[in-house]
Amino acid sequence: MAGTTLNITDAGRAALIASDHTGTTARKVLQVGFATAPFDFTPTLTALPNELKRVGTIAGENIAPDTIHVTIRDDGADQFKLYGFGLYLDNGVLLGTYCQAVPIMEKSPVAILLLAVDVVFKSLDVSALTFGETNFTNPPATTERQGVVELATDQETQDGTDKLRAVTPAALSARTATEARTGLLRIATDAETKAGRADDRIVTPKKLVVLLDLKADLAGSSKQAFAVALAVAPEHAVPLGQADERYAAPESVKKALDTATTALDTAKAALPRSGGDISGPINLNGKAIELQLTDTQQSLTQGRFRMVSSGGQLVVDRNTAADGTFSTFLRVCAIEGNGNVTTPGTVTGGGIKSLANLNLPAYKNDGRGFIEFGGDTVAWRLYSIAASGDLVFGSYNTNGTSKAQPLTINWETGQAAFSARPTFAGATPWDSSNLKVPLTAEGGPLSAHKGLNFSVGFGRTALTVSPVGGDNIGGTHADWAGNRTPALQVDCPNNQAAYMGIRWTQWGARHLAAIDAYAGGSNGSAPIVSIHVGGRANAFTFNGDGNLGIQGAVTTGGGGVLAADGNVYMPWAGQWLSTYLTNLNNGKAGAGAQCQRAGATQSFGVISGNPVLPHPWVVVGLTGPGNGTANAITVYGDWMRNQ
Numbered sequence: 001m002a003g004t005t006l007n008i009t010d011a012g013r014a015a016l017i018a019s020d021h022t023g024t025t026a027r028k029v030l031q032v033g034f035a036t037a038p039f040d041f042t043p044t045l046t047a048l049p050n051e052l053k054r055v056g057t058i059a060g061e062n063i064a065p066d067t068i069h070v071t072i073r074d075d076g077a078d079q080f081k082l083y084g085f086g087l088y089l090d091n092g093v094l095l096g097t098y099c100q101a102v103p104i105m106e107k108s109p110v111a112i113l114l115l116a117v118d119v120v121f122k123s124l125d126v127s128a129l130t131f132g133e134t135n136f137t138n139p140p141a142t143t144e145r146q147g148v149v150e151l152a153t154d155q156e157t158q159d160g161t162d163k164l165r166a167v168t169p170a171a172l173s174a175r176t177a178t179e180a181r182t183g184l185l186r187i188a189t190d191a192e193t194k195a196g197r198a199d200d201r202i203v204t205p206k207k208l209v210v211l212l213d214l215k216a217d218l219a220g221s222s223k224q225a226f227a228v229a230l231a232v233a234p235e236h237a238v239p240l241g242q243a244d245e246r247y248a249a250p251e252s253v254k255k256a257l258d259t260a261t262t263a264l265d266t267a268k269a270a271l272p273r274s275g276g277d278i279s280g281p282i283n284l285n286g287k288a289i290e291l292q293l294t295d296t297q298q299s300l301t302q303g304r305f306r307m308v309s310s311g312g313q314l315v316v317d318r319n320t321a322a323d324g325t326f327s328t329f330l331r332v333c334a335i336e337g338n339g340n341v342t343t344p345g346t347v348t349g350g351g352i353k354s355l356a357n358l359n360l361p362a363y364k365n366d367g368r369g370f371i372e373f374g375g376d377t378v379a380w381r382l383y384s385i386a387a388s389g390d391l392v393f394g395s396y397n398t399n400g401t402s403k404a405q406p407l408t409i410n411w412e413t414g415q416a417a418f419s420a421r422p423t424f425a426g427a428t429p430w431d432s433s434n435l436k437v438p439l440t441a442e443g444g445p446l447s448a449h450k451g452l453n454f455s456v457g458f459g460r461t462a463l464t465v466s467p468v469g470g471d472n473i474g475g476t477h478a479d480w481a482g483n484r485t486p487a488l489q490v491d492c493p494n495n496q497a498a499y500m501g502i503r504w505t506q507w508g509a510r511h512l513a514a515i516d517a518y519a520g521g522s523n524g525s526a527p528i529v530s531i532h533v534g535g536r537a538n539a540f541t542f543n544g545d546g547n548l549g550i551q552g553a554v555t556t557g558g559g560g561v562l563a564a565d566g567n568v569y570m571p572w573a574g575q576w577l578s579t580y581l582t583n584l585n586n587g588k589a590g591a592g593a594q595c596q597r598a599g600a601t602q603s604f605g606v607i608s609g610n611p612v613l614p615h616p617w618v619v620v621g622l623t624g625p626g627n628g629t630a631n632a633i634t635v636y637g638d639w640m641r642n643q
Helices: 010-016 154-159 169-173 190-195 205-218 240-246 250-270 477-481 577-582
Strands: 027-035 051-055 058-064 067-074 080-082 084-089 094-099 105-107 113-120 129-131 290-294 304-310 313-319 329-336 370-373 380-384 391-396 402-409 416-418 498-506 510-518 528-533 536-543 548-550 568-570 602-606 617-623 634-641
Touching: 010 084, 010 094, 027 058, 027 080, 027 094, 051 067, 058 129, 105 113, 154 169, 190 205, 568 577
Parallel strands: 027 129
Antiparallel strands: 027 051, 027 084, 058 067, 067 113, 080 105, 084 094, 290 304, 304 313, 313 329, 370 380, 380 391, 391 402, 402 416, 498 510, 510 528, 528 536, 536 548, 602 634, 617 634
């Protein structure tokens, strides 16, 4: 982590200021704390938030006026994700912290955490700041300072332009000199110098002088002239008489030519130069037999390959040497005797099938293995966690940091856990999070204060209670309070309260009607069923004694009416019963009617015997004796009217 800015706390800044406020005081960083979750920095921090542990294996070195290279190591058995860290001084004060939203790194129990970071201190003199007794700091190497350096490859060594990487002896041997670049060359031998054929050797001055002296000695010498004298030195001309001694005889040349021709014909037949088939086994014997394949359309460093049987393995190498000698090469593939294949590159195919165990690279050195998807930029990774054996399928951001872990499969139980609710054919399933107490085929209660709503169209049924095979809820009327099963049960625990079983409502306007059941006020009283309609409560009541109470009038289909005051309208008479009873044409008065005289009073004489007044006359008065007739009573009559 290069150039990481450390946030300094107020307490840490005060600890570095000298007591006379004229400079800084010498302090030592003794511990580093690890934070396992992100946090927000405030200057008033005195302890690292979300701190898991502290370690003292920390080293540091100044590499710039405001920068210290810090190396932190933890070889404990903890497993955690590191989001931030804090530096603690020798007096226990928290000097400063660093934190980020994604993990800096993750440690497993079998791994050693080693974090190297360049800490930048803004507006703070850190020249007096030292670190603990450890000495494993790894700053970047320069020409003036020891440190960490990357080794150069053969190609980088041959290019000769990289100023940051170090060259090993092996890589140095790959930088051979050519006409286009500087490099290493082997010194030619005397024989190679005399032959003058090699173009990849250098000639020393000494060998050059010897060669020039030889040429000068031979120049104009009789040794170079055609002569018949016997040749006594290799540089002498050979006379015809000695030709057979120095050169092959014509017969030998012809014999050798015939042999070579036969071998060439055999080779042509066995190894076609362009296309064709090779039949029969081909066995290449030797200590270092190799089969080279060269694509002439490519450079020697790109198009030349070899197959070699070495150490019980069949290997394929690509030549990287400019002269094509495989003095440097890239091991493309190695196949050992049991069929195990090792390759430094990727394996691409239309389908890859393993008949035995699938051996995958270790995920973070945990030995469990992983599979990655996404090409050069990892988008998905399937791996097993070493501690538990659980299988995890996770996604990753373009910078390689973890994005999400949507699927985890428990190794012990085989149960799959999804971090987000999946969808099936575009539908979201219900589970214990969004349906706390589900209704199942086994039934179940609804949550308190919650309702059950039915939406139904015309001609459809909102709720249907159906029999189960031959079993149904039918029975006798008398058994209604016994073992019969209701289609709807309303519990009424309080005998002094009315319980509404059903209500009809015009939503947004008013309630239309309802039916209540009331125990009557005690456990022994007669129950009452009330029907409420419109604004009239208890418009109709039915009690346990069979009585019916109606607050309004009762009408019949023929126009008859039983009014609330008990009067009855009789359609056949065209009038109320009370009118009918008091109508004079009927000769009857209603109950409680007052009799009224018509004003036609008439004397019917003295009572004698059994007098009878004719209809409709009634007695209205009597006169006593002394009205002119001694000891006689006179009867007076009148007829009555009803209005």
